[in-house]
Amino acid sequence: MASYKAPLRDMRFVLFELMDGDELASLPGYEEFTRDLIDPILEEAAKLCEEVLHPLNRTGDEEGCTLENGVVRTPKGFPEAYRLFREGGWTSIACDPAYGGQGLPKAVDTLIVEMICSANLSFSLYPGLTAGAYVSLSNYGSDELKQTYLPKMVEGVWSGAMCLTEPQCGTDLGLLRTRAIPEADGSYKITGAKIFISAGEHDLTENIIYLVLARLPDAPKGIKGISLFLVPKYLVKDDSSLGPRNGVACGAIEHKMGIKASATCVMNFDEAKGWLVGEPHKGMRAMFAMMNAERLAVGMQGLGVAEASYQGAVAYARERLQGRSLSGAKHPDKPADPIIVHPDVRRMLLTQRAYAEGCRALAAWAAKNLDLQQRHPDPEARKEAEDFVALVTPVIKALLTDLGSEAANLGMQVLGGHGYIREHGMEQYVRDCRIAQIYEGTNGVQALDLVGRKLPADAGRLLRRFFHPVSAYIEAKTQQNDKALAEFVQPLGKAFVRLQQATAQVARAGLRNPEEAGAAATDYLRLFGLTALAYLWTRMAEISLAKTEADDPDGFYAAKVATARFYMQRLLPQTSALFSAIMAGGASMMAFEEAAF
């Protein structure tokens, strides 16, 4: 099976050199998070992921989850691994100390989430869903709800699950039917069927806290009549001990392409007792707080799998002897050369690498802004950071999962037939990663969010949080006329011009006809994302070019420059195709007769 080592060297580079992570400790509340503290945390997380979670990845896939009499069993080893995870404090790292959390900056937490996703994507969903529920509850729950539920969720003895989808409604939550009837004691009776509920039922925690979207009797139709409720699997007594079972049960688990060790449940609510979270009919707001956090987390799933698949492919490409280098045998003493000598194998490996490292940088940029948004003393700076996060959230969700799937497929291809059989675990990465392009809003929905909401918002205010720094950087570097950097700045500049022109086109055409924006959305998001990676690759190249040979005993910075070069020369050209497709407009798809499909 492919092994996994957390890419700590690159994570430190991104956090401290690219994103200036030492600044974190200057933010109020983050004083203790200096490099001295962060480094060992990352190392401990790496150890757990490499030694506990990753060894269960393939066995978990083979065994899957089972449902018997309403009880879901996770695969062998999962309960024990979760216990170690919880006891190590990993459920609480990013949570508020007020509820027992460790208050770790998002910029650090994000790196740990990546490691967990690399090591075992199925496992990551159990704490991941709790983290999502934590966000909704901590932002919108009443003090009583927060005091009752959050400490146990933060500690990890209780977990969370989000109950949105129903058979007739996925993307369009306005169609949902689950009902909530108010009771005299201020609680509600919740009734309805929810599907595709990750971590809906399992054997890892003592209790499961469901956040459920439902309609009150007086609810307006559609999306504006949806409220959010907290429904515990076991009712909780005043002393925090568990009371009787609530009216919620798992009716079935789905058989899926991948993430088989993650239980995807049909959850039936039958007059289950619940409590309102936030205001009546304003459930979507509380849900979106969770959803935005989850979308970034799902992006990390794509990145995590890309990294893991890259590592598996490199290991195989170094070992597999097959054929000779086109420029003459590299290892004439061996029966053949390792396949890593072949240009086409290197193309695949470098594509994986350039995507993984570029996406890590983009995720770190967003994560740092999450910290600024929460902690910066200047409200203006907080607002700017919030805008930036809002803008890039759909990009990170869709781009990182699209590229993650591409990377996983390339990794499998490097192994040839050995990648297609289950033994090496490379095909599992493809299957596991594939869901990330779908859940928490399909990538098409992310693209519509970008072009339909984020671009037009406040006359492009959000967009400027990205366009201004990139534009200023290109201008500054062009003026400096740094010869060594020119090979990066020039293609970045070209891609950025394409992005600007496409933005103008999408805004103009979309204003006239929203279907034009819709037709451009997916290509536009990718153009945006690849340009963002080009900006980050240029900055990473700049940092690395400034290093002397003495600074670079292990060749880390030289490899960074080389990967940046590959990205610019071989991957960034995609932006020209995306630009042409966007500029062609949407008539060719909208004019197609429905009956003719």
Add this chain to the structure above:
Amino acid sequence: MASYKAPLRDMRFVLFELMDGDELASLPGYEEFTRDLIDPILEEAAKLCEEVLHPLNRTGDEEGCTLENGVVRTPKGFPEAYRLFREGGWTSIACDPAYGGQGLPKAVDTLIVEMICSANLSFSLYPGLTAGAYVSLSNYGSDELKQTYLPKMVEGVWSGAMCLTEPQCGTDLGLLRTRAIPEADGSYKITGAKIFISAGEHDLTENIIYLVLARLPDAPKGIKGISLFLVPKYLVKDDSSLGPRNGVACGAIEHKMGIKASATCVMNFDEAKGWLVGEPHKGMRAMFAMMNAERLAVGMQGLGVAEASYQGAVAYARERLQGRSLSGAKHPDKPADPIIVHPDVRRMLLTQRAYAEGCRALAAWAAKNLDLQQRHPDPEARKEAEDFVALVTPVIKALLTDLGSEAANLGMQVLGGHGYIREHGMEQYVRDCRIAQIYEGTNGVQALDLVGRKLPADAGRLLRRFFHPVSAYIEAKTQQNDKALAEFVQPLGKAFVRLQQATAQVARAGLRNPEEAGAAATDYLRLFGLTALAYLWTRMAEISLAKTEADDPDGFYAAKVATARFYMQRLLPQTSALFSAIMAGGASMMAFEEAAF
């Protein structure tokens, strides 16, 4: 589960209108294959695929194959389906009447192969491997071997399997170790282990005929010391009845990502009795005869899955009500509009469609040339056709399977979460199709074949078989100045110029340094393939534009023009990115330090 209807209307268009299939009957030996005969054959094949093979597709995936005491059982229903398949004469359609075949033109057979692959990819491998063995044996076997084995293989009561790969050798067959020791009676004792043997063992036929690559004792090292042997599972007596079991057995079956109903076997040969096929040490030649036929067949697998996935996605997109059209409710009477109203859903469906129909045209072009190569009275014309087939074989194998996987992924994405669960069968298409990018030479190997062998062959002679007709067509249409056709001819012309320039670059740089050709190979093959589709889409548009409304009661031709337009505007622009990546050269990948990966 997604249902499947053979796209007979489009197949007839491609065969008779685009490829002038009526010409077939003018070829010696094909006199009877007029449209009157071909039409009912296609209809019968469609019926079998829709009603017998497709219903077993998902159950076959769920159940998979099992191995017990060396016996492989195919899933429930497979033996009965195979019996119907055989009794219907479908194993013999493309075979020589001299051995009981029906001698159907390849141009027709190819369409039937597509249907079988759409309906049940796993099933297709059993007759598919026999067809491959038939090609090697009928071209290189002695008369005695041919008389003994071919009639039963053609009849389908015996099947074939190709035994190439060993644990230490896949792409690089020069490393193979299986030994063949000559016996006094003119036979050989074959000993060695083969892996990844599709249809290596199963319960569909009475006997299995293995074609095995092995080394004779006096064999030169490497690829020039490999011979081909025929090894039957049961030895055959003089009266054609089965004798004792030969020394070959299935040691294990692989657990794979997909094609689970196809048994992928480890085959152990232990002093198995075999006979030489062709000359000693010239096994690769006989193997390549099979391999080229198989590569085209594997291309059809990609196309078949693309078509099936398209159909499944369209059906869902018509039925699934979710959200409202961006231009206002299309079905205000319903709770929501069907998702087919959304531009991004249409983008996915039209991409699938444009790829499937374009690839069908390309496959038909190759298939017709196979017929010309075999049947044309003029040797010059036969040679031209042979050149064309040699040139496009790697393109068809790689392009059709790459686009097949892309299409299958898009089809799954249209269904969202419902595509990721197994129920609808859409994720199975993704898993099944994925192997087609790998086996019979990975797509990277196909690309190297194109740039390393086919391009330079005889100073570009092969290439001219494609470049000349395309160039002449563009010139003629540009001169005619057909206003309606200009929107197709112009982008085709631009893509073709890119292809010509990239060809010159690859040839020039590759001559200096073969690694440059290797670095360009994958992008070049795709550029070639997308340009070929652009040529065919332009010709299909031309035919369709010439039709009046009266000619087009069902809107078939109008949809053809609309799909051609979508292809030109939204998909063909990829060629600009591929061109830039190719022109950037391979230094960025070859300079990367091996230790730095």
